[in-house]
Structure formats: C-alpha cells, structure tokens
Amino acid sequence: MRRPALVLAACAALTACGGSDDGKTPPAQVTPAATEHFAQGCAVVDGKSLAPKSVTLPKPKLSLDAAKTYVATVATNCGTFEITLDARRAPLTGGSFKYLADHRFFDGTTIHRIVPEFVIQGGDPKGTGEGGPGYTITEKPPKSLKYSEGVVAMAKSQDQPAGTSGSQFFVATGPDAAKLPPDYALLGKVTAGEDVVARIGAIVTDPRTDRPDEPILLKSVRVTEK
Template sequence: MNLSLPRRTVALGLLAGSLALAGCGKDDSSSGSSSSGGSGSANASTQCPPADGSAQKKQSFDDAPPMCIDANKTYTATMTTDVGDVVITLDAKKAPKTVNNFVVLSRYHFYDGVSFHRVIPGFMAQGGDPKGDGTGGPGYTIEDEFPQEGEYKEGSIAMANTGQPNSGGSQFFIVTGDSGTALPPQYTLFGQVSKGMDVVKKIEADGNQDGSQEGTPVKKHTITSVKIEEK
C-alpha cells in the first residue's frame, strides 16, 4: 500500500519489510492552517472553553488553542461510544501540549458524533476526523512530543500525523495489539486506557485487515461524547 504523505499516517514495520498504512487524514484546511506548536498565543483567536462542558460544539478553528490546562494536575477523559465507555488517563506531564489540545477539543465537543474511521485488528483503532473519511482536522496543527522507544502498549492513545514534523491536529489512534506496540516513537503518546479496553476490543472486532480498504471498518463505531475530569 502506498504512503500518501499529505494524509495523516501511521507506518507499521511488518516482518522483514515495511508497510505504510495511510488514512489518518489530511487536514482539510492545511493550505491555511497555523502551527503554533500548541503553546498558545496572546493573539490567538481560539479561547479556552469552560471546564464545565457548557461550550457550544465547534469543529473548525483559526488557531491552535492557548494553554488551558495545568500540567501539574491530573486529567481523565471518559469517551462514550455507541458500544460503551472508554476511560483514558491523560499524561499532561509527558505531553502537555497534546493533552491540552485534546482537552480543549473535547470541551468544545469536537469529537461528539465522530467515528473511528480506520480500524485494523491487531494494530490500532483511529478516530478524531470530523469528516469521518480521513481527510478532516481542526484547522491547525500542533507540536510533536514524541515518546521514548518501546513506550507504546495496548491501550496507548497517540496522535496520528502526516510523517512531517509537527503535523498532528485532532486525529488519534488507540493501540490494540502487537503491531501497534511495535511502532517507532514517531507518534506523540499522550494517554493510556485505564478502563474500557473491552469496549475498544468491540470496536476493533469490526475492523478491516484488507489492505485495499486501508483499514475502513466493516462497521463504523461512533464517539458520543468525551468528558474531561480535572483533579
């Protein structure tokens, strides 16, 4: 399968060869998107959403958000899907900019109604594209915060990217098997499933290993909401 660099990609080393799996989605506003590295700016038009979840749904932004979280606090995301809840412990200490981005998008209800558009059993379940076809994004990109070699494990949640530096936006993937844990440290790791891996496995069960389908699942599962708890 050919690697398409304009699209968000997760590359997998398989046996003695290398299989590039495309489909993590081109940012639909990449021609005019901004990359502030997630650090925020006093002039940024994107504002911090209310922590109580009262913000109106928003899926298009002019700029990356300012820093809205406290990296010294603990953040947990409860992702409600059509097949159950997935609880994710977010790692704000190791990936503060990425966690900030995920928290802000979640509080803006960006992920509500968004599907897992690419699911490959034994590898990963990918979502976060509002278009649902791998071509969408929030309108900006954020800075990479890569992990160390060997840190991915089953239930890890990481950012998809185009293969170019600082190209993550809203699309993420959850590692579901050995092929995912073997990934090189080229995808920002920002959390770990702490409860509901059985739900992730239900999503994985409807995935697609047919290379010609680029992981398009047999049945798409949908995120209903993502609620953030701060402690």
C-alpha cells in the same frame, strides 16, 4: 490535507487512516462477523444520518497542569472507555485534546479505521482520514515511548515532523503497534473500558480500507479533572 498515517518501520508501510496499499496482510481468519459484534454490545447507527463536520478552530494555547489528573471519557455506540491523559510528558498534546473536547469537536465523529492487532483510529471530522481541526501542534514524544496495548497517541502524515498532531488519535490494540517508531505524539493510556476498546478493535473490516461496515460513533468526548 494529507492523511495522518502510521508507518510500521519493521514491516512494509502501514497507514492507519485510510487507503488500501498498506502492505499489511490481514489475519487468515477473523471472527465473529461485524454484525455479530454489534449484536453483542454495539448499537447500530444509521450511517445516512452522519454528515461530515466542517469545523475549524483557532490554535489553542492550553497546556495541562502536570500536578493534576485529566481523564477523557469517550462514549461510543459500543460502550464507553476512559483515557488518562499524560499531563507530565505531553502537556501540549493533552491540552489541545482537552480544548477540542471542550468545544465538542469530537462529538458525532467516528472510529473510521480498525486494523486488527494494531490500532483503532478516530477523531476526523470528515470521516475519511483526511480531516482535522484547522491547526496542528508539535510536541515530540519521549524517545523511549513504546506504543504498547492501550497507549493512545496522535496520528500524523508521514511528511510532518515527529510529534505533530491535529485531531486524529489512535489507540494501540495489539503487538504490531509496539513496532512503531516514537514519532507519534503521546496522549495518554486507556485506564477504563479496555473491553470496549477490544470490542471495537475486533470488528471485522474491509482489508482494502480498514473501514468498519457499520459506523462506530463517538457520541461524546469529555475531559474532566480527577
């Protein structure tokens, strides 16, 4: 499976799921160090205990009800944040995400990529940026969509049609994400725990891989109606 990627049209190609040739120059100074961040609110996880998941699921037929409110609670070793799914503009994408969450698909996966001022990305059962649930769906995002800070969308490979998604999702964490073209399926927006997202997004990574030194674990993802 090709790696889901984000292409920054205004700059050089910028992947958000692994690889070193993204053409993005990291900030000259990024502090504090990753270990300091973990001391300030992230529990250290034994990386040796994390094994790639081998899970494939049949393609879902679930579509969210636009009249209802759905909230995904994402519990990590750095704290918990909430995503309010956009049931009106992205019922199929949200339905697939809920389906995966209901099947505990995300539990035990990681945030495998962090790019400062751009995105944090997770939801890959392999933890490499190349995994997925065994299916894809397509729901074109609104043409007017801007990936402003806090917007959550789905990653895809560059050769897939606009709006294609599997299980990998990203949270926009800075102004660079707003330069993306509206090609990535909308999921929703972070509506609680913004400080947790910021904490994760500030963790220093190896600029060759954008991978954190310590695992950022998705302990659980649950979608509820509110």
